[in-house]
Amino acid sequence: MEANLILEGFKFMGLGMGTVFIFLIIMIISMSFMSSFINKFFPEAHVSAAAPVKKNNNKIIAAVIGAITQHKQG
Template sequence: METNLVIEGFKFMGLGMGTVFLFLIIMIFAMGLMSKMVAKFFPEVKVSEKVAAATAVNTQNKNKKIVAAITAAIKHHRG
């Protein structure tokens, strides 16, 4: 009985690569389906422009205070 190990290796390689490819295709479709379900049951809430502008101003004020505190701490430790 003579077996060609190269051919057997290619068979196993094809089986393994085919299994991985099939798994990835199924995973892509499942992720797309889950994405559609999440978008349907949990829609994104629209934020009005006034709320967004107010939030941006508050964030800028907080950032300025943080920068001022860091600058003061650096001057205190150097000086």
């Protein structure tokens, strides 16, 4: 009876660690799958959205510089 107790503990350990690892491995696989799926079909929009803002800024800066040089020349 008493020897069973430690054996019981090891059984708990096997089942517990097994479940934890299986769960995490499934989680890792589905995580990688989910990430590649999302990045392929729903790439984040704000990367492309950020570019025009930058462009606009450049245009404005160019316009300002142009105006200043024109003003200085004139």
